Amino acid sequence: MAAKHSLPKDKINFLLLEGVHDRAVESVRRSGYESLRVESTALEPGALKEALAGVHFLGIRSRSHITEEILDAADKLTAIGCFCIGTDQVDLDAARKRGIPVFNAPYANTRSVAELVLAEIIMLMRGIPEKNMAAHRGEWLKTAAGSHEVRGKTLGIVGFGHIGSQLGILAEGMGMNVIFHDIVDKLPLGNARPASSLTEVLQQADIVSLHVPDTDQTRGMIGKRELAAMQTGSRLINASRGKVVDIPALAEALKSHHLAGAAIDVFPSEPSGPDETFVSELRGMDNVLLTPHIGGSTREAQENIALDVAGKLVRYSDNGSTMGAVNFPEVALPDHATARRILHIHRNEPGVLQAVNSVFSEAGVNIVAQYLQTMPDVGYVVMDAETGDATRIIRGLEAIPATIRTRYLY
Ligand SMILES: NC(=O)C1=CN([C@@H]2O[C@H](COP(=O)(O)OP(=O)(O)OC[C@H]3O[C@@H](n4cnc5c(N)ncnc54)[C@H](O)[C@@H]3O)[C@@H](O)[C@H]2O)C=CC1
Ligand SMILES: O=C(O)C(=O)COP(=O)(O)O
Secondary structure, three states: OOOOOOOOOHOOOOOEEEOHHHHHHHHHOOOOOOOOOEEOOOOOOHHHHHHOOOOOOEEEEOOOOHHHHHHHOOOOOOEEEEEEOOOOOOOOEEEEEEEOOOOOOOOOOHHHHHHHHHHHHHHHHHHHHHHHHHOOOOOOOOOOOOOOOOOOOOEEOOOOHHHHHHHHHHHHHHEEEEEEEEEOOOOOOOOOEEEOHHHHHHOOEEEEOOOOOOOOOOOOOOOOHHHOOOOEEEEEEEOOOOHHOHHHHHHHHHHHHOOOEEEEEEEEEOOOOOOOOOOOOOOOOOOOOEEOOOOOHHHHHHHHHHHHHHHHHHHHHHHHOOOOOOOOOOOOOOOOOOOEEEEEEEEOOHHHHHHHHHHHHOOOOEEEEEEEEOOOOOOEEEEEEOOOOOOHHHHHHHOOEEEEEEEOOO
16 A cells, blocks of 8 residues: 555654653653653643644643643644643544544552542641641640541541542551442442442541542532531541632631631632632631642552553554544554554544445455444544555545545555
8 A cells, every 4th residue: 555644753743741751751752752742731721822833743631621722723733632631721523523542540549549538547646737837836736636647437428439539548558437429329348338429428427528520410529518518626638629629718718717627628719720820718717727739649650651651642643543532433443463553533423434434345355354433523533454554545535425534554
């Protein structure tokens, strides 16, 4: 086949933002991709649009907002890697409709978040944030008032997914009782007990920890009413997403001492890098432990994330596999050592497969293997084909009205 529509590796451009770990850079380079730009922070929308010109593979963390407008400006964008767990920062539907799979690292920082929260549980139950602040001011708050062992206390977990369930196991190891609320039926690991509702968790727990994703349902899920439902003197931890908690309502609950303390790692609005000022109503409150969204920021997690997500981007580029994509039909593909591989992403409309197959039969090219997965709006079909005129096939596929994009791998 003529290689006219395929792209040699030195013409494939990677842009990695937000200080993605060096292991990602090494992994991409080791796979033969040398055209790589790396930035230590997120870019503001204008700069991001400019930076994306000609970029095929984009790597981000939680601070880069990839909106429809940004996607429209990204003329060559082929795939996005979120070097983190959350993918709410990307307009996933808009990306899929443009034929762009989005990958993440679903497990690589789970443990780091669970460990941080575990530490915060003890810190909050002992009133350490305010004692620490007082000591910095020269005060000596040596008192047992309001200080508790965690043994025998109840931890309420909202969102019993990977992080929530890992935390539950660790907390049980410290002798805590664990209750949880999730919208999906979950295996109650260890002695954890599912509660009948969010309210039951809030009412029964000595300390509540949030581990839900950012969705329409979870945004603002902990507001004035939910905070009022929590026990007087209880504590709240949020290391999930900033918009899950109504911060002014939380500040009020802390000021009135209805809540005894909070540890907050994520905020509705976060600085894009170290040069931007962090603004929050919670600043200056002694009983609040504030951390700069570092739940997943350990060397171990960042290295694992780097290898996981860089590997997924490279695999999609080299082989077309979309396994692990969070917004896209998942196709697992074997290597294509002997055959040529053609990828076709299309709107999922009647007759598309027939049109695709006709392009091959009219060109007299035999399809050796064909792989197809669909979502309601988008289909992804991969053909391994015997030698033939690649240019004719690609042009034929591009002429199908439902085509979103085609790629040719050799
Ligand atoms: N602070 C940090 O640095 C980090 C924060 N995160 C955040 O933590 C979140 C959770 O991570 P994982 O546990 O890996 O995700 P996961 O997807 O394994 O678990 C989330 C759980 O929340 C449940 N859920 C969804 N909507 C709910 C609702 N309305 N009410 C109750 N439960 C609901 C889901 O059914 C699921 O079981 C991520 O989406 C991310 O936003 C993740 C890693 C690091
Ligand atoms: O993994 C996640 O979802 C996180 O929130 C971690 O985000 P980060 O990579 O530290 O910007």
